[in-house]
Amino acid sequence: MFQRRRSAVALRHVAFEDLGLLAPIMEREGWNVSFCEAPVDDLGHSSIRDADLLIVLGGPIGVYETDSYPFLIREIDLLERRLAQGLPTLGICLGAQLMAKALGARVYAGGVKEIGWGSVALPDAGRASSLMPLGAGSPVLHWHGDTFDLPDHAVRLASNGNYENQAFAFGNNALALQFHLEADPRQLEEWYVGHAVELASARISVRELRAKTAEVSKIVARQADRIFTSWLSQLDTAISTTAQAR
Template sequence: MREAVVIRHVAFEDLAAFADPIEQAGYAIRYRDAGIDDLTPEQAGGADLLVVLGGPIGADQDDLYPFLRAEREALRVRLAAGLPTLGICLGAQLMAAALGARVAPGPGKEIGWAPVALTDRGRAGPLRHLDHVPVLHWHGDAFDLPPGAERLAATPLCPNQAFALGRHALGFQFHPEADGRGFERWLIGHAVEIAATPGASVPALRADARRHGPGAAEAGRRCLAEWLGGLT
């Protein structure tokens, strides 16, 4: 059986709705917790699929979180080799940085459920399943489009919401994996950030997760299943 190595930065930001299509595509999922489990370029390169999940830290905060350097190097080696790689939020930012693109604070935080605007390239590929679907946004930093990558989606505040590098690499700034079922953990884990963000509130985010989570999860599963099918 093929193996999917999944780098997790905080326990509540897991694969969620993405777990099913990954397993259905024939991968055994193995989580590696950042800062606890070692990850070498050789380990990352040996995985049939590498997934790097989100987290509430900056992609360049090596002084505070030295493990980020190893993650970026593993991604650099893997992406250069054309191996299947998926990044979500912080994971996509780390992919962009590994490809030489700038990652920096955006003009404002995006926290909440809202659709993304797909580019022509986005509508022509797996992201078409997400068209007009409210998805979860939770970020303050943003990345420039990496060299050689294709922009797939945008929002007014963040022009680079998703990118593809060939067929083998896909990065999402937003959270297409979020299904709403475990969302209460997000509300607890990000309580301080929610309180400090104008316009964000726990009751509103909870209500929107109940309203939009199931539809977003189904669209996310279809999107990922199609992308995984194109790898073989």
């Protein structure tokens, strides 16, 4: 029996922060992925509105900077509609912050800039979720200075000593990750160049960051595969139900 390949749209804010490790996983799991350049493309287009899955990627701006970047308002509106309808949605870093804002939570500058490889702790809900492989202190890439309050009716899945809200679930089909599970260690050289000013300002050694990346590269690839494969498999029922209702 022929099985329809599912559609995903990834909203991208800067070219080098893309799907990374998630791209081959989605191809293998039967997804057709297209990219939308959030600052310039039409976020109201039906291909985005009706996508089986919306992925909102990271970027070096703040959710609260709507005066400078008015397209953020359109992103928030799009997320409000999808989340209210229970449509599958994944937010990473800036994407997670936009999801929090769309759900009515406060997004603001944090007290600590987190850049580099670290870990997160999982509460019971996190250990029972697709993030379970992170429970043993596995490395994740942090690259943010902003944070958010936990939205009403959301479930906290991860935290650390700097920020209480590192990941949350909203309903059965929405996942927000403050950290970068998708970051491909082989592509991070582009991040070092694209974020050169930020790295220098934070006094972070690119040489040390590169060395740590090489150390954890095999681990993060394996855990990304486990986590994203598990989460994507949970979406099948929701997508089938939505398709039947159309």
